[in-house]
Each structure stands twice: as C-alpha cells, then as structure tokens.
Amino acid sequence: MIEITRIDGRIMLVNEDLIETVEATPDTVIIMANGRKFIVQESVPEIMKKCNEK
Structure with missing residues (x-):
C-alpha cells in the first residue's frame, strides 16, 4: 500500500x-x-517513487 493525498487534502492508502x-x-x-x-x-x-520503494 502507498499513501497518497487526494486533491482535497484527505490522505488515503492505495494498493499499488x-x-x-x-x-x-x-x-x-x-x-x-x-x-x-x-x-x-x-x-x-x-x-x-512510492511504488518503487516497496
């Protein structure tokens, strides 16, 4: 999972x-x-970069 920030500022985790x-x-x-x-x-x-760090 990677952490991303939606355009409205909410943080969420996404399965890369x-x-x-x-x-x-x-x-x-x-x-x-x-x-x-x-x-x-x-x-x-x-x-x-976030995806490659896994």
Whole structure:
C-alpha cells in the first residue's frame, strides 16, 4: 500500500498492485484496475517513487 493525498487534502492508502495508469492532465490522476479514478496532489514521479520503494 502507498499513501497518497487526494486533491482535497484527505490522505488515503492505495494498493499499488491495482494501479493501472497514472496521468498528469495537469492534475495527477490515478486510474485503478476497476476503473475508479483519484485526483491526487502528488506528481507522477512522486507516485512512481512510492511504488518503487516497496
């Protein structure tokens, strides 16, 4: 699990194995395998770093 910060400041944990794509549009959007989307404060490189630290 990785910790991310939603655009409204709420912190949540996401299973990095279920992340399908991460886009910068310009906000960072995490798209999960089930189709759910989360707009987050972290940049794409920050998300990649968090996933690779596991």
